[in-house]
Amino acid sequence: MTGNHGALPALDVKLCAPRGFCAGVDRAIQIVELALEKFGRPVYVRHEIVHNRFVVDGLKAKGAVFVEELDEIPADQRDRPVIFSAHGVPKSVPEDARGRNMFFLDATCPLVSKVHKEAEIHDRRDREILLIGHAGHPEVIGTMGQLPEGTVFLIETEEDARNYQPRTGRQLAFITQTTLSVDDTKGIVEVLKERFPDIVAPHKEDICYATTNRQDAVKVVAPQVDAMIVVGAPNSSNSQRLREVAERAGCRKAVLVQRASDIDWADFEGISSLGLTAGASAPETLVEEIIAAFAERFTVTVNEVRTAEETIAFNLPRELRTMADVPSAAE
Structure with missing residues (x-):
């Protein structure tokens, strides 16, 4: 390669798949x-x-x-x-x-409506309902709002699960927000099942297929790269969880950005490999925009790492x- 372009450092971009819109x-x-x-x-x-x-x-x-x-x-x-x-x-x-x-x-x-129906079924069967989720998130507000106030109790952390005291004496059941970290939720569920062996779990995992698939792809890519970018909004639960998953999987630098103009280029000085994914509400055009921005500063090679197919x-x-x-x- 000759000219200016040849002087650019090489960058291997590992593009997670699935990513983006669910x-x-x-x-x-x-x-x-x-x-x-x-x-x-x-x-x-x-x-x-x-x-x-x-x-x-x-x-x-x-x-x-x-x-x-x-x-x-x-x-x-x-x-x-x-x-x-x-x-x-x-x-x-x-x-x-x-x-x-x-x-x-x-x-x-x-898939959110499915969780709403589960809550209603538990209520009809006279169960005390726990919702694993994040306070204030619109999905949590919507799910808790399917039943009268005081019917659904929120569990946010393993500590909440350890300290929860049943309020009614009825059988316990739990449901979850669909966009949580699979690993975090697993820990909370283990605590609840250990404390309350008869607690009723969802027939099928409440965390949606897209959340799980995107987190699985990040777990594969994150240990292989110097830095990771998650394209998504700061108020997007599933995007925030992807960033956390990348860090836990061994990526030294994982950041959430909404689009290319938000990138702090000092974070990416000296890297030779980059992981890239997008939350379930981020369009592919923003991923392409970020690749183009890196291509102005690096000689970019893009390789897609696919861990699942989505046809739903x-x-x-x-x-x-x-x-x-x-x-x-x-x-």
């Missing part, structure tokens, strides 16, 4: 885009549809208006569609929407299915 995120974004296509602008979205600023800004540009609560929607706009985010909402939110005669579409990830897809709400089948129908 089926639930893909579905949620599609719901907003199809609603805009079918009903025109504006379409209102309660909370960020997914935790990614780039995605949210892109949907804003197309005519989506994001609000935190339904009462932020102007009275003269209440005939416009409202979409609930992929994280799920408390039962009080659709009830509020019905009370205001609003037309709403629910973009809750089906979720159905759209009935009101939008025909549009997805025939995308040109509205043209």
